[in-house]
Amino acid sequence: MPDIPGILAGSFTMSPEQQLAQLVAGTAKVLSEKELLEKLKLGRPLRIKLGVDPTAPDIHLGHTVALEKLGQFQRLGHQAVLLIGDFTATIGDPSGRSATRPPLSRDEVLVNAATYTDQAFKILDKSKTEIVYNGDWFRKMSYEEILRLNSRVTLQQMLQREDFRMRIDAGKEIRLHELQYPVMQGWDSVEIRADVEIGGTDQLFNILVGRDLQKEEGQPQQVVMVMPLLEGLDGVRKMSKSYGNYIGVNDAPQEMFGKLMSISDELMDRYYLLLLGETRDANAHPMDSKKSLAEKVTNRYHGAEAGPAARADWETRFSKKDLASAELPEISVATLGDEYTVLSLSAFAFRSAFGIEKSNGELRKQFISTGSVQLNGEKLTDPTASVRPSPGDVLKLSKKHAVRFVA
């Protein structure tokens, strides 16, 4: 069991009540606010646990919501404990799963964990974050200890869980090791001596198991704090790669900025709350608020220079509609063949600059005949006309897609 790190000269700038108000904002559920307030009143830095499963290599803003909350605790002077589930990842969290998750190899897990922490430290202060790997204790456990741990929970408790229940009802298999997952996550909390555990709404059950085990061990029970799922760009469905409505933390600055500008006003309020932990100024013009949101988020992932630059470029391009001075993907004329029609050039530009395949029919019907395709502002409405772009020319394909030709 790790020692509790020495209490840092705790100079909290906010009263427990003020902290509470800030911390509760944006959460889906806190069990309970009363307990949290009591802990805050202890006057020492609380140990805030966030467990991550390094199962996917790339993360998007939806994954950062819980991290942001952890960061908020950290900024208030509490101890962030980032738990890397290197051991549990090899089992796979059954949360929200309708089937057994394929196990990951240890190497895959470590690679994913590294990219994850890189991203996490864009939100968290690395020097003040404690990182722990649960393999450190689970790999050492003897079978005897495992049995002892398992004797603390009942099958009935585990089966209360909705995911398991549904799988039983549906006649789907549940492998016994999957039942271990919540127990292990719970044990992590004991090892960490967590005062608070943060997770997504799907983590509620697992976090509660942590409370049970802490009680068994005679520890104070952790406060449960679950965060809502972040809606994606459509404002309706949760942000997910498979829905194509996500903003990747590795998206290029301009792309990130642009995607953020395209969200609805309602969604903007959510993003303010869940991504920045702020409330937007209701008196400001929505567009200005959105620009400032986009700038802050872009700064966070690409450095303080990136936000203003992306903003300036966005304004040049979309507010002033000045494509000529905007930063655009470039295509070298040297890579072009000799013969190009408006049609084939559009297809080529879409493919090479944006990786988008458009059928000729679609290009003809939607992009060319509508006047969307323009060379230096001049509409190219004849798909069969031949064109020969020169360096410096700007080809606009649609509102959001344009390229510049260079030598």
Add this chain to the structure above:
RNA sequence: GGGUAGAUGCCCGAGUGGUUAAAGGGGGCAGACUGUAAAUCUGCUAGCAUUGCUUACGUUGGUUCGAAUCCAUCUCUACCCA
């Protein structure tokens, strides 16, 4: 094991022998308007080709001048009975 209903384009869903590349809605895309917001309006939404061709209505085969529509076969799904 028995019975019933069903399987249509990205999704939902109409269509029961010919004018059906397949109604309608959703979603998506493009344009107009705008704040790359919302709302609204217009158009597109199988592929290739300058009014034609090819591929498509779970599978395979058959009937027919002609089938998503009829017959057989197989696969799958839902519900009911044992």
